[in-house]
Amino acid sequence: MAGKTLYDKLWDDHLVKQRDDGSALIYIDRQLLHEVTSPQAFEGLRLANRKPWRIDANLATPDHNVPTTDRAKGIEGIVDPVSRIQVETLGKNCDEFGILEFKIMDQRQGIVHVIGPEQGATLPGMTIVCGDSHTSTHGAFGCLAHGIGTSEVEHVLATQCLVQQKMKNMLVKVNGQLGKGVTGKDVVLAIIGKIGTAGGTGHAIEFGGEAIQSLSMEGRMTICNMAIEAGARVGMVAVDGTTIDYVKGRPFSPTGETWDAAVKYWRTLHSDLDAEFDKIVELDGAEIMPQVSWGTSPEMVADVTGNVPDPAKEEDPIKREGIERALKYMGLQANQAITDIMLDRVFIGSCTNSRIEDLREAASVVKGRKVANSLKQAMVVPGSGLVKAQAEAEGLDQVFIDAGLEWRDPGCSMCLAMNADKLGQGEHCASTSNRNFEGRQGFGGRTHLVSPAMAAAAAIAGHFVDVRELLN
Amino acid sequence: MRAFTQHQGIVAPMDRSNVDTDMIIPKQFLKSIKRTGFGPNLFDELRYLDEGKPDQDSSQRPLNPDFVLNQPRYKGASVLLARSNFGCGSSREHAPWALDDYGFRVVIAPSFADIFYNNCFKNGLLPIVLDEKIVDQLFQEAESSEGYKLTVDLEAKTVVTPSGESFGFDVDDFRRHCLLHGLDDIGVTLEDAELIKSYEDQRRQTAPWLFGAGQ
Numbered sequence: 001m002a003g004k005t006l007y008d009k010l011w012d013d014h015l016v017k018q019r020d021d022g023s024a025l026i027y028i029d030r031q032l033l034h035e036v037t038s039p040q041a042f043e044g045l046r047l048a049n050r051k052p053w054r055i056d057a058n059l060a061t062p063d064h065n066v067p068t069t070d071r072a073k074g075i076e077g078i079v080d081p082v083s084r085i086q087v088e089t090l091g092k093n094c095d096e097f098g099i100l101e102f103k104i105m106d107q108r109q110g111i112v113h114v115i116g117p118e119q120g121a122t123l124p125g126m127t128i129v130c131g132d133s134h135t136s137t138h139g140a141f142g143c144l145a146h147g148i149g150t151s152e153v154e155h156v157l158a159t160q161c162l163v164q165q166k167m168k169n170m171l172v173k174v175n176g177q178l179g180k181g182v183t184g185k186d187v188v189l190a191i192i193g194k195i196g197t198a199g200g201t202g203h204a205i206e207f208g209g210e211a212i213q214s215l216s217m218e219g220r221m222t223i224c225n226m227a228i229e230a231g232a233r234v235g236m237v238a239v240d241g242t243t244i245d246y247v248k249g250r251p252f253s254p255t256g257e258t259w260d261a262a263v264k265y266w267r268t269l270h271s272d273l274d275a276e277f278d279k280i281v282e283l284d285g286a287e288i289m290p291q292v293s294w295g296t297s298p299e300m301v302a303d304v305t306g307n308v309p310d311p312a313k314e315e316d317p318i319k320r321e322g323i324e325r326a327l328k329y330m331g332l333q334a335n336q337a338i339t340d341i342m343l344d345r346v347f348i349g350s351c352t353n354s355r356i357e358d359l360r361e362a363a364s365v366v367k368g369r370k371v372a373n374s375l376k377q378a379m380v381v382p383g384s385g386l387v388k389a390q391a392e393a394e395g396l397d398q399v400f401i402d403a404g405l406e407w408r409d410p411g412c413s414m415c416l417a418m419n420a421d422k423l424g425q426g427e428h429c430a431s432t433s434n435r436n437f438e439g440r441q442g443f444g445g446r447t448h449l450v451s452p453a454m455a456a457a458a459a460i461a462g463h464f465v466d467v468r469e470l471l472n
Numbered sequence: 473m474r475a476f477t478q479h480q481g482i483v484a485p486m487d488r489s490n491v492d493t494d495m496i497i498p499k500q501f502l503k504s505i506k507r508t509g510f511g512p513n514l515f516d517e518l519r520y521l522d523e524g525k526p527d528q529d530s531s532q533r534p535l536n537p538d539f540v541l542n543q544p545r546y547k548g549a550s551v552l553l554a555r556s557n558f559g560c561g562s563s564r565e566h567a568p569w570a571l572d573d574y575g576f577r578v579v580i581a582p583s584f585a586d587i588f589y590n591n592c593f594k595n596g597l598l599p600i601v602l603d604e605k606i607v608d609q610l611f612q613e614a615e616s617s618e619g620y621k622l623t624v625d626l627e628a629k630t631v632v633t634p635s636g637e638s639f640g641f642d643v644d645d646f647r648r649h650c651l652l653h654g655l656d657d658i659g660v661t662l663e664d665a666e667l668i669k670s671y672e673d674q675r676r677q678t679a680p681w682l683f684g685a686g687q
Binding site: 021029036056065083085154155159165228254318417435437443444 | 488490492495500502504505506507526527555556560561562563568583585586587590591594595644645647649660661664665668671672675679680681682683684
């Protein structure tokens, strides 16, 4: 019999009941809650007169709607009354049911997918869910983590379980070493470019290979974060010393003998050598270049040294039409050099790239340089209050400010523009976020997905440049 | 939940692949704390020429005449015919809420994104996967024949065209069972409460670190 994959192991360890009809009850160790996808779930609980099954399995924070300026005003600082009601509703629900919430004024507040790992609320081997598709981020810790809808948020609150059908196993292996200036973001964009936005549908992806193993936890989180952009709800990386070192000493992490027992178990969280995958994709890490998305889907990416594609060269009529539509929306010409795309704004932040390492990378590029005059705005939004404090302790805030970037307060911000941070119609943005869909960052806005280093380089030049030229 | 057994309705063909949930319902409408009222903003950026705002009377807004749902022949459509990877992107359940609120009961496509597919079943909306060639055929028929209707039978797992041609589809038994009977799946899960408790008790022994609260 073949060995087990990491996904098989996590599934088996959380299986409460296998039903005859093929569905299964899976136990959920941690649920993260935010203001946008939870109010209807709490309301559902109340209407059915149900109580949360296990209060201490939940952790909440407002992130999507919070402003990134004037935070000293707390909830009063939310100008949009509808946004404010949503944040207030999360607070009331958590207070009513006794759920721990890092409120807007708490230094531990931040983007759910940043604070979970930061607090050690994300531990290896856990099943983790959240009403947010980027929950796949937590798979970087060898967790089975995925986004769910609001009905399932309610289901987990009420039962601590989810009804699931087992997914297929997929391995994405990135061999060799990454070149200088090439980051986890470039790796995942290159993967999505190769397998497409539905390439992982129905699968749990495990990211492996030397290039992945060499990455920090921040880099691994960036990659797992965007598994969903390849269609896979779940992205995972096996546990190793890097994982365990990161988890140690965090507020929710175990200590003493429990820590030792946990580490012993965590060390088993990798795919067996003889495990079989339904699908395997391999990439050569050394061939991956800094990536820039040119279109309106995360699979529409190019090397920074490349060009915008020519739809006339695409044989598949549906794909050709997709490229034509994307070029029209993006206001780009076929065959245009990526480095000729002029920018209006730069956004460094989001659950994909707002951790301390991301900010360090961006700061190292802008240090001693100035943001191009042609830009309307360049902003840095740290992923949490604690990331912000750490960056300030390292003097990164001053590096950004001196270079002409805005230093903001933590939240989802311009990744999806639910708060006041958004693009104007037709504006091009170099963004370290995860989705370049039409209108994602603002009505008519044009998003280009890049790494923090590439965004920083673009802020200096006013258009895309190969960050490797600035690093030399 | 509303049960789904059979449905017959006008088909609206949306000829575009990778329709994401941002497109189905843009973020500014996610600020609502309700499950209803999203219908007027379904496909907001495609459907209207101006930028939509929450709590606005959408009946007065300029419509995009090129958008399929604005064409008089598709008025009252309740079956959405779509292309591959429909519902990709964000996990927002507001997407099926908006489709449902607009009046759709069925979405047919060659493939769906996983989270969206799952969310539909929680809301009495039936997503049906049919082979790409069949979907192509349905597109041709729906576009060439005004008032084109499909009949969907979840019990029999069939989609039947006006000419009587029948296509079978797959759906897993548990989801089908819940939808046919309009079951509250939380209630179904809680029938196994004792099993969940005993699993939990055992895990408290073998993996106590999973039960620690923060400091």
